[in-house]
Amino acid sequence: MITKPHTPTVTFFTLGCRLNQSETAVLQNRFDAEGFKVVGTDGPSDIAVINTCTVTENGDADTRRLVNRLARRNPGVMIALVGCQAQVQREKLAGLSNVRWVVGNARKMDLSEIISLDDNPLSTQVITPAIDKKSFVQPASAADRLHTRVNLKIQDGCDFFCSFCEIPYARGRARSRVFSDILREARELAASGHREAVITGINVGTYADDGKSLTDVIDALESIDGLDRVRISSIEPTTIPGGILERMRDTQSKLCRYLHIPLQSGSDPVLRAMKRLYTRDEFDQFIRRAAREVTDICIGTDVIVGFPGETEGDFDAAVDYLRAAPVHYFHVFSYSVRNRAQSRKLGEGLPADVIQQRSRILRSVSQEKRTAFYHGQLGKIEPVLFEKRKHGRWTGVTGNYLRVSVNSGKDLHNTIRPVKLLRVADGVIEGELLNG
Numbered sequence: 001m002i003t004k005p006h007t008p009t010v011t012f013f014t015l016g017c018r019l020n021q022s023e024t025a026v027l028q029n030r031f032d033a034e035g036f037k038v039v040g041t042d043g044p045s046d047i048a049v050i051n052t053c054t055v056t057e058n059g060d061a062d063t064r065r066l067v068n069r070l071a072r073r074n075p076g077v078m079i080a081l082v083g084c085q086a087q088v089q090r091e092k093l094a095g096l097s098n099v100r101w102v103v104g105n106a107r108k109m110d111l112s113e114i115i116s117l118d119d120n121p122l123s124t125q126v127i128t129p130a131i132d133k134k135s136f137v138q139p140a141s142a143a144d145r146l147h148t149r150v151n152l153k154i155q156d157g158c159d160f161f162c163s164f165c166e167i168p169y170a171r172g173r174a175r176s177r178v179f180s181d182i183l184r185e186a187r188e189l190a191a192s193g194h195r196e197a198v199i200t201g202i203n204v205g206t207y208a209d210d211g212k213s214l215t216d217v218i219d220a221l222e223s224i225d226g227l228d229r230v231r232i233s234s235i236e237p238t239t240i241p242g243g244i245l246e247r248m249r250d251t252q253s254k255l256c257r258y259l260h261i262p263l264q265s266g267s268d269p270v271l272r273a274m275k276r277l278y279t280r281d282e283f284d285q286f287i288r289r290a291a292r293e294v295t296d297i298c299i300g301t302d303v304i305v306g307f308p309g310e311t312e313g314d315f316d317a318a319v320d321y322l323r324a325a326p327v328h329y330f331h332v333f334s335y336s337v338r339n340r341a342q343s344r345k346l347g348e349g350l351p352a353d354v355i356q357q358r359s360r361i362l363r364s365v366s367q368e369k370r371t372a373f374y375h376g377q378l379g380k381i382e383p384v385l386f387e388k389r390k391h392g393r394w395t396g397v398t399g400n401y402l403r404v405s406v407n408s409g410k411d412l413h414n415t416i417r418p419v420k421l422l423r424v425a426d427g428v429i430e431g432e433l434l435n436g
Helices: 018-033 057-073 084-088 090-094 108-116 167-171 179-191 214-222 244-249 268-273 280-293 312-324 342-346 352-376
Strands: 009-014 047-052 078-083 099-103 125-127 150-153 196-200 229-232 258-260 298-305 329-334 381-390 393-398 403-406 416-425 428-433
Touching: 009 018, 018 047, 018 078, 018 108, 018 150, 018 196, 047 057, 047 084, 047 108, 057 078, 057 084, 078 084, 078 108, 084 090, 084 167, 090 099, 090 125, 099 108, 150 179, 179 196, 179 214, 196 214, 214 229, 214 244, 229 258, 244 280, 280 298, 298 312, 298 352, 312 352, 329 352, 352 416, 381 403, 403 416
Parallel strands: 009 047, 047 078, 078 099, 099 125, 150 196, 196 229, 258 298, 298 329, 403 428
Antiparallel strands: 381 393, 381 416, 393 403, 416 428
């Protein structure tokens, strides 16, 4: 058991996706309940918890760098590595400096109990059992002290096995959260002051529990008092349920006019090699329909650069397509060989300098597209959920994911206020707060 003459302090670091952010918030609340003192990341702590990511090689490297930095800064710190990288690279992680616990996804929510009961200070605990496929409940609320918009986990795991991805091995097979447990937590989150819930998971469109689907989750969240917005974080193109666009069109609906739909490649041959379940034309048909039917919808996507066999022609076709398509920004990822991914049999991918050059081109196009989308919104009035004050101005987001700033001497934190959108400056839209 961890014993100290004072209350043990613990700090948390989150690498990777929104689902990790949601789970870190739950972990923080569980550590609070166990009697630990949760502190910020700026100073020393007795324990550091790193919620890891292994989607790319960069994610793996981020973990190693962070561990080394923490150990240098505080040689006495005890480090817990949890989550995806802990699940699939446990032997490597157990040998890093100051690492005391390596806990995979099946048990990471039990971390506070694991640490409290640890009575062997001389060994590293490695706990990575197989992940159950059953429906699950969340052990605590994800009420988040760091974020105004809160992540609401409804699903975990994936059955798709895209050839570049090892998430089914790190997160397990697709499974859904018990429907009533989602609503229980959503009510708690609203009661704690969160006004926007972001639906998160690995493959949220596959949600299925006791006959309930993603649209049932959305409809149920509509009825929760205090919750003003519901946003879908990311959703696979082949899993978007019917009725989503109709709900977004409804001005009384809480569902945000926003979709993040991973494309991954703008080339059909590459999509086939990736074992994606759609063609570019099928993807295009849906997003054009969405742009046509939902006024001012924001559509984002993901693109992988440098997949094995990606030719210059494949890349040029992707760039041309993304320039023309109603996609307003994209996250660009460099292809990484993953040990358990099927694509490792296809080779190492393209040279690093080629990937870097192509990534720069795509990121530049993405910036152009986002800026053009922002300019197209000028003159309109949008409700903004304000999150923080920065450089003397309050910043927040609209339902269609515009980052907006206003000048106001009032405390706007966690309020939703109408703003007239005036000009684009430094990556945000500057606006005028209406009604005071």
